Amino acid sequence: MIENVEKRWAIHHKIISEDTKYKVITMYAVIILLTGFFFNNPLEILKGMGTVLTSSSILLTDYMEIANIGTAFFNSGLMMLGSIFLARKTRAHMNGYLIAAVSIVGGFAMFGKNPYNVVSIVLGVYLYSRIQKERFGKFILIALFGTALGPLVSQITFGFGLPLWAGVLVGNIAGILTGIILPPLATSFVKFHQGFNLYNVGFTAGIIGTVFMAVFRSFGLETPTVYQVSQGNNLALASILGVYFGSFIVTGYLMNEHSFKHLRELMRQPGRLVSDFVTTEGFGVSLVNMGLLGFAGMGYVFLVKGELSGPTIGGIFTMIGFGAFGKHLRNALPVMLGVFLATQLKLWDVNSTGAILAALFGTTLAPISGQFGWKAGVLAGFLHMSMVMNVGYLHGGINLYNNGLSGGIVAATLVPILDAFREEDSFE
Incomplete structure (x- = not known):
């Protein structure tokens, strides 16, 4: 039966080799890295990387602001290439989940992740695989997503006033410990929100970050409130990003046999974990969906x-990545609308960075509108806006995926209620 399904899939989809998929995603990572040199020269980027690597990196530390735009793009591309290298070495398939992982690493490398603060976390996951006597490739996705706790390493190293040698030692021990406990917790916590929160490891990282912060506070250690965000670069950045997003659509169109076929089928999927659009609908149409998002x-x-x-x-890059793994316009826009409506009735300005991030990252709840209809998606976004603005204190900004923690709580609360009171297709 499985062979017949695979044959039928092959008839209706153009087969794209793993090597080709890796080359396409690598090309985009290289483009992001090289974009940095459009804004700044090599010396400025080198100095900027020094600033980035030695920052505490807790939310919100915009690398464009503390360094420069070129450094942020260079760091993003570098981190994506490192992720792709690890995936290739572990023989991971370039499916929707991996594309989402690479993209979220690149997105948060704009404001929180850097080569220093992620290495020990990945090493911890590797050690877990050795302890379990399993292939590291089985856990590579958790390792990549788990770099959400990079600021934990940076804050201990540079933010608590420890001697440098002690900060490096304790920070990296904490990173390794985090990596070791991430896989079993991530596997367990997916049951909490039933797959309706796409950032499952973000929820897991939020719980781990909350535990670490509780321990820190018991010793009188507190993370400062950080709000370092760049402004005034819309025209230049929009020009670059517009070409970047457009190229996804064009490349996808060409690789999808010069058509948009299967895009409608893709947008009919609810998006609940696990929804790998690359596997079910094809690599080309997934690229088109990513560009549209x-x-x-x-x-x-x-x-x-x-x-x-x-x-x-970073929020937009994350939306793009999950355009291969659960998100599309039909299930994401209702959540964004819900966040927008919340800003009209609540305390937060609609154009504040926090509110915008809630709308972009809040699409982690897209499966709710995909499963229960657009009205449920609006409700999820509306609730998410309140939740995400309050959970950051729990982890003190050391979990970059704050929306993943919030999304998990909203999904776990809302989904059972929707299940209990809906009639079949009542939200459609």
């Missing part, structure tokens, strides 16, 4: 008269 994210920023900065670009 990129434009949707950037369009929202301009609609509310916001700023393109490291964090907001």
Whole structure:
């Protein structure tokens, strides 16, 4: 039966080799890295990387602001290439989940992840695989997503006033410990939200970050409130990003046999974990979907008269990545609408960075609108806006995927209620 399904899939989809998929995603990572030199010269980027590597990197530390735009793009591309290298070495398939992982690493490399603060976490996951006598490739995705706790390593190293040698030692021990406990916790916590929160490891990282912060506070250690966000670069950044997003659509169109076929089928999927669009609908049409989400994210920023900065670009890059793994316009836009409506009735300005990030990253709840209909998606976004603005204190900004923690709580609360009270297709 499985062979017959695979044959039917092959008849209706153009087969794209693993090597080709790796080359395409690598090409985009290289483009992001090289974009840095469009804004700054090599010496400025080198100095900027020194600033980035030695920053505490807790939310919100925009690398465009503390260093420069070129450094942020260079760091993003570098981190993506490192992720692709690890995936290739572990023989991981370039499916939707891996594309989402590589993209989220690149997105948060704009404001929080850097080569220093992620290595020990990945090493911890590797050690877990050795302890379990399993192949590291089985856990590579958790390792990549788990770099959400990079600021934990940086804050201990540079932010608590420890001697440098002690900060490096304790920070990296904490990173290794985090990597070791991530896989079993991530596997367990997916049951909590039933797959309706796409950032499952973000929820897991939020719980781990909350535990670490509780321990820190018991010793009188507190993370400062950080809000370092760049402004005034919309025109230049929009020009670059517009070409970038457009190239996804064009490349996908060409690789999808010069057509948009299967895009409609893709947008009919609810998106609940695990929804790998690359596997079910094809690599080409997934690229098209990714480009459309990129434009949707950037369009929202301009609609509310916001700023393109490291964090907001990180949010858009994350939307793009999950365009291969659970998100599409049909299930993401209702959640964004819910966040927008919340800003009209609540305390937060619609064009503030926090509110914009809630709309972009809040699409982690897209499966709710995909499963229960657009009205449920609006409700999820509305609730998410309140939740995400309050959970950051729990982990003190050392978990970059704050929306993943919030999304997990909203999904776990809302989904059972929707299940209990809906009639079949009542939200459609």
